[in-house]
Amino acid sequence: MAPGTPRVFVSHLSGVPVFDPNGDQVGRVRDLVAMLRVGGRPPRLLGIVVEVVSRRRIFLPMTRVTGIESGQVITTGVVNMRRFEQRPTERLVLGEFLDRRVSLVETGEEVTILDVAIQQLPARRDWEIDKYFVRKGRGGALRRKGETLTVEWSAVSGFSLEEHGQGAESLVATFEKxxxxxxxxxxxxxxxxxxxxxxxxxxxxxxxxxxxxxxxxxxxxxxxxxxxxxxxxxxxxxxxxxxxxxxxxxxxxxxxxxxxxxxxxxxxxxxxxxxYEERTAGGLMTTEPIILRPDATVADALARVRQSDLSPALAAQVYVCRSPDETPTGKYLGTVHFQRLLRDPPFTLVSSLVDSDLVALPPHTPLSVVTSYLAAYNMVSVPVVDESGSLLGAVTVDDVLDHLLPDDWRETDFHGREGVPGDR
The missing domain is CATH 1.25.60.10 (MgtE N-terminal domain-like)
Incomplete structure (x- = not known):
């Protein structure tokens, strides 16, 4: 882990409040969900079990956690309220890790896990189990007298998945790479x-x-x-x-x-x-391109472009529209390409940079015209607007390729592998 990356012990998270970006409380932390991995890799933290006001327990993915600090958890504000159900590959950190008997790899001595430390990977929203706080000695009367120490996650055995395991857990852990x-x-x-x-x-x-x-x-x-x-x-x-x-x-x-x-x-x-018809701009488009209002700045645009869950094609440009800024939007004003964002100062308004020369396409535009448009203007995506000029979405080059390739192209083993681990 990179120096300075914060480490959190999970016992300190039990019961702490979870807030959305506006400061409203969503619920309280009741457990954390981890997945074991093969290949000597530390267990990955998938998310947090949050108890909301109705006493329902829901799952909050770590990708939607923006901060864990000062006795609170901050989320992006997007929460799925469906009841949490534990999956076969998942482990509850508080419920299944704490008080578990494991062995020290170096000496074979049995220890009890008293706490688990998690740490965020640098420049990402992924979290991993980093260390265990353990007590030596057996349970019962000796438990309080044993020596306590903090060890690396790799210093204990009893959690790791076996490489040769034939269950779905091992296969899923292998696929994670x-x-x-x-x-x-x-x-x-x-x-x-x-x-x-x-x-x-x-x-x-x-x-x-x-x-x-x-x-x-x-x-x-x-x-x-x-x-x-x-x-x-x-x-x-x-x-x-x-x-x-x-x-x-x-x-x-x-x-x-x-x-x-x-x-x-x-x-x-x-x-x-x-x-919309399948092989038209409306049928091909995504409704979630990057949309900004005219008063947004280059800094705002670059922050949106940097989101890790965006495909390269969607991150290549932003679309400037009047309010509302969710599809279907207000009037579409134009596009700002990623290269242009890199050439201008962060405080520049995107409305002063829009490329309004390229016309947007109506949703009924056939696939052949969309393809020609992308090729003629060397674009990786094209805006789609309705008759009132509101942005409906954008067609990206990868969506076009899906429909130009043969129907069975996904069924070709294009990597040439002769077998799949875990299947006989």
Whole structure:
């Protein structure tokens, strides 16, 4: 870990309040969720179990935690209120780690874990288990008399997954090292039973990323084997255009049931995309490009571009629109390209930098015209506007490629692997 990266002992987090960016309390921390990993890597912290006012316990991913300090947890403000359910690959840090008997690797001596330290990775929102605070000696009367010490996570045995394990946990831990497209390629070559086991063990965000890279038949098969509430959570985590494509492959009754279970805002975006023909700008676009108001600055734009969950194509430019700044927006004013943002001072208003020469496309524009537009102007995305000039979304080059390549291109083992670990 980089020097100066804060370390937090989880016992200090139990019961602390969780706040949104406005200072309103969301709930209180009741536990933390970790995932064990193979290959000598420290356990990864997936998120926090938060008890909200209604006494319901929900899951808050670490990617939505912006700060852990001064006896409080700060979130991005986006919280899924569905009840927390522990997955097979997940471990509750307070509930399952503390008071657990493990062994010191160097001496084989048994110790009891009294506390667990977590630490944030530099320049990221990922957190890992860093150290254990342990007491030597056996339980009972000797427990209070044993020597206590803080050791590295790698200094104890009893938690790590075995490399040769054949369960879904080991396979999921192995897949964690791969890009979503590589995980999708591996999943495609598993048996249906094995594929369902692995999909059930992946967390929502990871499964959403993987589903976006799978052939349609595999997507339908996997989403059909998930519990409906879990399936709705995964669809919410997918890019709206990919979720719309997947839902369009389902029977009408299943589609409506899942849309009803999704958050209203997410469902509205997906329904809007499904109203357009598939091979048109409206059917291809994402409804979540980077949108800024005219009074935003270059510094504001660069902060948005730096978000790690954006694809390179979406991060290549920002779209300047009048309020409201969520699709469908107010009047679309123009685009500011990433290169231009790098050339101007941070305090410059984006409204003074917009490129308004390139016309935006209406949603009914056919795929062939969208492709020609991107090629002619050397663009990686194109804005889509309605008849009133409001921005509806943007079509990115990767979405266009998906529809230009052969239908079965995702089923090709383009990495040339002959086997998949954990499947026989």
């Amino acid at each position: 791969l890009r979503p497209t590589d995980v999708a390629n591996a999943l495609h070559h598993l048996s249906p039973k094995r594929r369902a086991e692995v999909a059930a063990a992946l967390d929502d965000d990871r499964l959403a990323d993987v589903l976006e890279e799978l052939p349609e038949d595999d997507q339908v098969e996997i989403i059909g084997k998930l519990k409906e509430e879990r399936a709705a959570d995964v669809l919410e985590a997918m890019d709206p255009d990919d979720a719309a494509d997947l839902l369009s492959e389902l029977p009408e009754a299943d589609k409506e049931r899942l849309l009803t279970l999704m958050r209203p805002d997410d469902a509205a975006d997906v329904r809007r995309l499904m109203s």
